Amino acid sequence: xxxxxxxxxxxxxxxxxxxxxxxxxxxxxxxxxxxxxxxxxxxxxxxxxxxxxxxxxxxxxxxxxxxxxxxxxxxxxxxxxxxxxxxxxxxxxxxxxxxxxxxxxxxxxxxxxxxxxxxxxxxxxxxxxxxxxxxxxxxxxxxxxxxxxxxxxxxxxxxxxxxxxxxxxxxxxxxxxxxxxxxxxxxxxxxxxxxxxxxxxxxxxxxxxxxxxxxxxxxxxxxxxxxxxxxxxxxxxxxxxxxxxxxxxxxxxxxxxxxxxxxxxxxxxxxxxxxxxxxxxxxxxxxxxxxxxxxxxxxxxxxxxxxxxxxxxxxxxxxxxxxxxxxxxxxxxxxxxxxxxxxxxxxxxxxxxxxxxxxxxxxxxxxxxxxxxxxxxxxxxxxxxxxxxxxxxxxxxxxxxxxxxxxxxxxxxxxxxxxxxxxxx
Numbered sequence: 001x002x003x004x005x006x007x008x009x010x011x012x013x014x015x016x017x018x019x020x021x022x023x024x025x026x027x028x029x030x031x032x033x034x035x036x037x038x039x040x041x042x043x044x045x046x047x048x049x050x051x052x053x054x055x056x057x058x059x060x061x062x063x064x065x066x067x068x069x070x071x072x073x074x075x076x077x078x079x080x081x082x083x084x085x086x087x088x089x090x091x092x093x094x095x096x097x098x099x100x101x102x103x104x105x106x107x108x109x110x111x112x113x114x115x116x117x118x119x120x121x122x123x124x125x126x127x128x129x130x131x132x133x134x135x136x137x138x139x140x141x142x143x144x145x146x147x148x149x150x151x152x153x154x155x156x157x158x159x160x161x162x163x164x165x166x167x168x169x170x171x172x173x174x175x176x177x178x179x180x181x182x183x184x185x186x187x188x189x190x191x192x193x194x195x196x197x198x199x200x201x202x203x204x205x206x207x208x209x210x211x212x213x214x215x216x217x218x219x220x221x222x223x224x225x226x227x228x229x230x231x232x233x234x235x236x237x238x239x240x241x242x243x244x245x246x247x248x249x250x251x252x253x254x255x256x257x258x259x260x261x262x263x264x265x266x267x268x269x270x271x272x273x274x275x276x277x278x279x280x281x282x283x284x285x286x287x288x289x290x291x292x293x294x295x296x297x298x299x300x301x302x303x304x305x306x307x308x309x310x311x312x313x314x315x316x317x318x319x320x321x322x323x324x325x326x327x328x329x330x331x332x333x334x335x336x337x338x339x340x341x342x343x344x345x346x347x348x349x350x351x352x353x354x355x356x357x358x359x360x361x362x363x364x365x366x367x368x369x370x371x372x373x374x375x376x377x378x379x380x381x382x383x384x385x386x387x388x389x390x391x392x393x394x395x396x397x398x399x400x401x402x403x404x405x406x407x408x409x410x411x412x413x414x415x416x417x418x419x420x421x422x423x424x425x
Contacts, residue, residue, distance in 0.1 A: 001132045002045040003139070004037060005244065005315040006332065007277045007297035009090075011081060012053040012074035014303050016391045018402050022303050023074045025339050026081065034301055035341040037086030040330070041316065046130065048139070049300055050246065050277040051090040051119070054097065055079050055111045056104040072096045073104075079111040089128060091141035093121030093156045094246045094278065098149040105155050121244075126157045127234055132319045138238035142227060143246035144211065145278055146201045159227040160214050163188065173222050177213065180369060184209040202417060204249060204380055205373045208256055212369065215258040219265055228269075235270040240325065242317070243271050248279045248296055251308065251379035255283050255295040256372055257364055267291045272325070273317065280309040281379075285329070292327050300332055301341045305390035306383050310334040314343055 011034065013021025022034070037047035057076035082090070090112065098105055112119050120128040121141035130137045142159040150158050165173065170189065174182060184206060191200055200206045217223035235241050243266055248259055255263075255276075263274055267288045274293045276283070280302065283295035298312035314330040334341045364372040395403050 001319050002041050003130070003132075003137070003242075003317045003319070004041055004045060004047050005275050005297065005317070006037065006047070006049045006300035007312045008052045008094075008280065008299045008302050009049045009082075009087075010052045010072065010299075010302045011078045012072050013070055014305075015071040015406065016305060016387060017303060017394070018070060018398055020394070020397050022339050023070075023078065026078065027075075032338075032340075033081065033085045034339055035085050035332075036343070039086075039343045043086075046088050047086045048089045048091070048244070049087055050094055050244075051092055051108075051112075052094055052096050052302070054100045054104045054108050056100065056107045058107060059100055059104045072099050076107075076111050079115040079117065082112075083115040083117055087117055089118045089120065089139075091121040091244055091246070091277075092119050093126075093141045093143040093158070095143060095145045095147040095149070097156055098147065102155060121157050123154060123157055126230060129238065133321050133323075135239040135319070135323070136237070137240045137242070137319065138234055139242040139244055140231065140234050141244045141246070143278075145246050145248075146207055146210075148198060148201070157227075160211070160225065162192070163210070163214055163217070163223075164225070165217065165223060169217070169222050173213070173217050173220070176216050176220055178369065181209055181213055181216075185213055188213075202413075204376050208249065208258070208369070208373055208376060211256065212258045215262045215265075219261060231266070231271070232269060240273075240319075241271050242273045242275065245274060245276045246278045247276055248283070249376045249379070250278070250280050251306065251383040252279060252376050253281050253283055254364055254372075254375070256376070257369060259295055260286075263293045263295070264288070267293070273327075275315055280304065280306070280383075282311060282313055290325075299334065301334060303336065303339070304334070306386040309383075310336065312341075 010022070011026070012023045037049070038045065053072040053074055055074050055076060055078055059073060092108070097108070109119060118128065120126065120139065121143070126142065127138050127140040130139070142157045144159045147158065170185070174185070177185065187200060188210065201210070214223070218228060249256055263286070266274055272291055276294060276296045279296035280299055281296060282298040286293040294313065294315055297315060299309050300312050302309060304310055310333060312332045314332050316328040316330065318326040318328060320326065331344045332341050333344060364375070391406065
C-alpha cells in the first residue's frame with residue numbers, strides 16, 4: 001500500500017485573480033476535474049495534501065469586500081471536487097486556514113466531512129493513524145509558520161506561537177546565540193512584555209531569527225514546548241511516523257539552517273520521515289540512516305503567477321510487506337492556461353532542479369546566517385515582482401473596486417514596512 005503526499009492545494013481564487021481564478025472557472029466549467037491524485041497508483045492508496053484555502057459557501061455568497069478580498073476562499077461545492085480528484089486526507093495546519101475567521105474554519109471541516117475527506121492538523125486531531133501491513137503508521141501535521149490570524153488553540157495545530165521562557169531560561173539561551181540573534185531576542189522580549197511582538201514578523205529576517213532561536217532552545221533542552229511533548233507521545237504509540245510540516249520560507253530552493261537542525265532533532269527523537277510544504281518552491285531531499293527528509297514538495301495545484309511555483313514533487317511512500325518503506329519521487333506541473341495539474345513520470349528540467357537542490361541542500365547549514373537571510377529576501381523580491389506584473393497585466397479582468405482595493409492594500413503594506421524599519425533603528 002502507498003501513501004501519496006503532495007504539497008499546497010489552492011482550489012480557490014488567489015489575491016490577484018478575482019473574477020477569473022479557479023473558483024470562478026469551476027462555476028463556469030464543472031465537468032473537468034483539476035487533477036487526478038491517484039494517477040499511477042491504486043485507488044485504494046491514500047492521497048494526502050495541504051489544504052491551503054477555506055471552503056465556505058456561507059461566507060463566499062455573502063461576502064463584503066470592505067473586510068477583505070475573497071482570496072483563498074471557495075464555495076462548498078469545491079469539497080466534492082477534491083473528493084472526486086482522489087484526495088483522501090488533508091492537513092489544515094497552515095497560515096491560510098483562519099484567513100476568514102474561526103466560523104469559516106469549522107465550516108471547512110464540516111464540508112470536508114460531508115464529502116468523506118478526512119483531515120488532521122487540528123489541536124483536537126493533530127495526527128492520523130493508518131493500519132498498513134500490520135503496522136500502525138502515524139502522520140502528524142503542524143504549522144511552524146507565523147500567522148497573524150491565529151488567536152486560540154481550539155483551531156489548527158500551531159507549533160511555536162510564542163517563545164515562553166522564564167528569565168533563567170533566557171539567560172541560559174543567551175549563551176548559545178550569535179550577536180545578531182541576541183539583538184533580535186532583546187527586541188522580542190521588549191515587544192513581548194507589551195504583547196505587541198506581532199509587529200516584528202512582517203520581516204522575513206525576524207521570522208528566520210525567531211525560528212533559529214526557538215530551534216536552539218529546543219536542541220539545547222532549554223525549552224520543551226507542548227509540540228515536542230505531543231510529538232514524543234505520538235512516536236511512542238506508532239510503528240512508523242511521518243511528520244507533515246508547514247514550515248520554511250517562501251520562494252527559496254534551500255532550507256534554512258534552523259530547518260535542517262530541527263529536522264535532525266526530529267530524526268534523533270524517532271521520526272521516520274519528514275515531508276514539508278508552504279515554501280511554494282521545491283527543496284531537496286536529505287537522508288539520515290533510514291529516514292527521509294523532503295523540506296518542501298512545492299505546490300501541487302496552485303494558481304500562481306510565479307513560474308517556479310507551478311512545479312512540485314509528488315512523494316510516494318510504499319509500505320512493502322517486508323517492513324521496508326520505499327520513497328519514490330514523481331513530478332507535477334500546473335498549467336495556468338487550463339487550470340490543471342498533471343503528475344509526470346519524468347521531466348528533465350525539473351529533475352535537474354530537484355537534483356541540484358538535493359546536492360546543495362546543506363548550502364547554508366554552516367554559512368553565516370546573514371547570507372541565508374539575504375537569499376530569502378531575494379526570493380521574496382522576485383515573487384513580488386511577478387505579482388506586480390501579473391496584477392498590472394490583468395487589471396482589465398478585475399472590477400475597478402477590487403483593483404483599487406488591491407492597490408490600496410499594496411501601498412498600505414509598503415507604508416507599514418517602512419514604518420517598521422524606522423521604529424527598529
